[in-house]
Amino acid sequence: MSIVRPLSTRRAGALLAAVGVLLSLVHLGKALTLLGRPIPLLLELPPLVAAVVLVWLGGLLARGGVAGPDRGARLLAWTGVGAVTLLLMGGWLFGAAISLDATVVAVVTPSLNLLTAGSLGGLVVGIYDLRGLDRQRSIAQLHRINDTLRIATQELLHHDDRADLEQAVCERLGESDAYEAAWIGRYDESAERVAPTAWAGFPDEYFESIVVTVDDSPTGRGPGGRAIKTRSIQIVPDVFDEAAMEPWWDLLRSHGVESLTVVPIYHDDAVYGFISIYADRQNVFGEREQTALAELGEAIGHAVAAVETRAALARHEAELERQNERLEEFAGVVSHDLRNPLNAASGYLELARDGGHEGAFDRVADALGRMEALVDDLLALAKQGEAVDALETVSLEAVVDEAWATAGDERATLDVSGELGTVACDRSRLRQLFENLLRNAVEHAGPAVTVTVRRTEDGFLVEDDGPGVPADERTAVFEAGHTTNAEGTGFGLNIVRTIAQAHGWSVTLEEGTEGGARFVFAGVEQSADGGAAP
16 A cells, blocks of 8 residues: 555646636637737637637546546646647747747747647547556456456355355455455344455454444445445445445545445345455446456355355255164164063963963053153154254253253252353253253162253253263263163153254263263353343
8 A cells, every 4th residue: 555645637637627727718818819810810719729628628537537546647747748749849940930030929829829739639648548558457457356256166166165265255356456455244134234254455453343234324324234235336436525434434544445345245035245345546446347346246145155055955964864863763663672562561461361460461551651651752852853943042040940840859959050041942842851861860860869050161061960871881871772771761861962963062971070970062052141031
């Protein structure tokens, strides 16, 4: 970023228009003195017309409609060269005239005419030169934009990570000589806010301090908010000439930003965010460049949509894999665990028919009861294994209390250590998880067990002071049918793991502080603040 700013084309155009006005007045005054003298008046009209054309071209340049924004010095140089060239070419004529005793006035008048004509000629050549330079720069910029489009496509083909894609695009734009910096913001519709997620060109502190909203507040009426609302590219030729940019003036001024463009990123009905591109000059983004940048935004939108589609497919495949595993478990239970009590019931029923086998009907009732428990657990396993789609934020302590009221024991103790905070979950399934854990603690550690529930850095844990589980069995306890209790079905902890996986959590069994069983849940979305459902 240069310290000395170049002379703008607008300022140079204003200066040339002022010079043209001055020359027009001089030539008009001269023409008025020649009224009644047709030939001298006719000779004076071309310089007057040239001066008027100079005013017109200077006005066009001052409005920014002819050449690039930062070519003022080059434009003035061409104008000066044209004026000086004609003066030098006519210098020998003026010298000869003076040597023949011509008056100074007679020499100054044609010199002024040559000055006007030379200025106009130099200005026309300068405009032609600048427009050629602008075309070259525009072509170079379009090449850079096309390179960025290719990079976006390559990232789409070789990377499945949205963050990598966004960062690659920002770095490519930031490396361009045409731009000072670029950043991509992701749109959070629920918060009506766009947060920077990738950037290049300026220090991290700059982008981390940016606030852009999509509402009716001052930070929502700028080009970023408009780009999200309209899904159309927003051009700001002069950031300090647009009142909607006022919330960011100090920030932009501190980094020398003069103009910017905001390109929306969207696909079909989904708006993902935008790209904001900065330049240290005014009027940088021409029509062709706007078209190319708009295509870039659309390409990134397609890429983001593809990344999200692949992620959704991966989640679906994982869910199908879990369902297949549960089907295998069900098949095993049906073929083995249910067959055993069914055979037992059939055998004892036959004995009862033969007459007089004491307790046969009780044995049949026990077998049927176990079958009913197995069926109930199988149904629970099928239900709890379904992926969780709708989450609600609930108080973890409230759910623990509800589960304790159902699965606890009057002789047992529940110890809730510290603030548990809130958890994003399916409330009914989370309660089922705690009921199974608490019931498991009472069954295996005895009715006088103490169960502790407390929060961890990325989840929570449930711990008892019972005998614990040997290290070589801590993985097997989660398998379907694994139990050390003759009355149990072996599905309680398997259901716990299934519920955790359906939420995207992980669960491990460790040795507790006092040697008991400690179940640790990680990857849990939680917070310590209020506002949760009780």
